[in-house]
Amino acid sequence: MAPEEILGSADPNRRDFLKKVLAGTTFAAPVLATFSMEGLSPEAAWAQAGNCSNMTTSECCRFAAEITIAIAQLGAGCCSGGPAAPTAPTPTPPGFFFLPPEIQALLVGQLGKAQTLMAEGLDKGNGDCTNPPARDKFKKASKELSKFETLVDELCAGGIADFLKGQADLLIRAIGDLVNGVCASDGSRLLLCFRT
Amino acid sequence: MIYRPDTDRVHYLNHTAVLILELSNGRNTPARIATLLKNAYGLPEAPEHDVNETLLKMADEGLIRRASPGRPRPRNATRTQRRP
Numbered sequence: 001m002a003p004e005e006i007l008g009s010a011d012p013n014r015r016d017f018l019k020k021v022l023a024g025t026t027f028a029a030p031v032l033a034t035f036s037m038e039g040l041s042p043e044a045a046w047a048q049a050g051n052c053s054n055m056t057t058s059e060c061c062r063f064a065a066e067i068t069i070a071i072a073q074l075g076a077g078c079c080s081g082g083p084a085a086p087t088a089p090t091p092t093p094p095g096f097f098f099l100p101p102e103i104q105a106l107l108v109g110q111l112g113k114a115q116t117l118m119a120e121g122l123d124k125g126n127g128d129c130t131n132p133p134a135r136d137k138f139k140k141a142s143k144e145l146s147k148f149e150t151l152v153d154e155l156c157a158g159g160i161a162d163f164l165k166g167q168a169d170l171l172i173r174a175i176g177d178l179v180n181g182v183c184a185s186d187g188s189r190l191l192l193c194f195r196t
Numbered sequence: 197m198i199y200r201p202d203t204d205r206v207h208y209l210n211h212t213a214v215l216i217l218e219l220s221n222g223r224n225t226p227a228r229i230a231t232l233l234k235n236a237y238g239l240p241e242a243p244e245h246d247v248n249e250t251l252l253k254m255a256d257e258g259l260i261r262r263a264s265p266g267r268p269r270p271r272n273a274t275r276t277q278r279r280p
Contacts, residue, residue, distance in 0.1 A: 006236040008226070011221050018218055021211050027237035028249040030213040034257055037204045102197035105206045 022109040035109025060183035061122060061129040064138065067174050070143075074167050075111040103155045107164070110148040114171075117141035135179050142175040198259065207257060215227045226251055240279050 004020045007015045080189060121137030144169045152164045179181065198207040209217060214231070219229045229251075230242035254260045 003236055006215065006219070006232045009232055010218050010278055018215065021214050021218075022236065025240055027233065027243075028210060028212050029243075030246050031208070031210040031217055032213050032250060032253045032257070033208040033210070037206055039201075060235045061278075066272055105197055106208055109206045125248045150216055 011142060034121065035106075035112060037105075037109065037112060058125075058128050058130070058183070060181065061125055061127060061180060063174070063178055063183040064118060064122050064125065064129045064134075067141075067171060067178065068115055070171060071111055071115045071141075073107045074164075074171070075115065076128065107148065107151060110144065110151050113142035114141045114148065117144060118175075127180070129183075130181050138175050138179050142172050142179075145172050145175070166192075200258070202259065205257070206261060212246075213254075215252055216247055217254060217259065220251065220254070 003019065005023070007018055011019050117137050118141045121134040121141065124137055125131060125134035129133070149165045149168045150159050152168070156164065198209070200207070203265070205209075215233065215236075216229055219232060224232070226247050227244060230244040230247040233239065236240040251260065255262070267268065
């Protein structure tokens, strides 16, 4: 590969950066993936879960809301520095805040997709959350969480990867229960970690 | 990775997309960018289609904009420029 030509066509102050980009790479089709960060805060999740507040809320809607909040908590990296839930691994693994910002952003973006689909399912559920449109949204949220796990595999290693995938597994299983109408919400099993 | 606070959107680019973005400096046409990629990676053909599609996506997302209008140019010769 002869990078001189491409470097000569770039802005002079960007050439060192481009050298690093070019180093050791082969051509791959260009990829531009865009994620909306909208509604990724826990506060936004509470607001989304509040869709059930003005209607007769079923156990499954409450469970779906808890899952939505748990996804937001995972995205907010609430476990970093905070006390772990009794069921969390010991020692407490680092949260997103210990990852490089670029990786944090990518992971949070993927979780945002799952969170949005959960919120849409709550909306479609219209106080029931077991109807087919709602279940369809929840299933899609589960798939987005699976993609999150794949992303973690690509971007992370070691304990943090195991921790994040473990939390995602927990959420995926919970969504599976929700889709099957097993909505034993006890208000605690999905709270991955607690703020104090 | 690009985060745009004004739109609250995160853009992930692989290395080829980064090169395309960096070469969108107002001096290179899409065809030129494709040729540069071809030469850099020893490709049999210039990936013009990939480059054009990526530039369109970047423009849609506001990552690049068309260079200041001067003389009308054919579409495939339109220069693009990264947003400041």
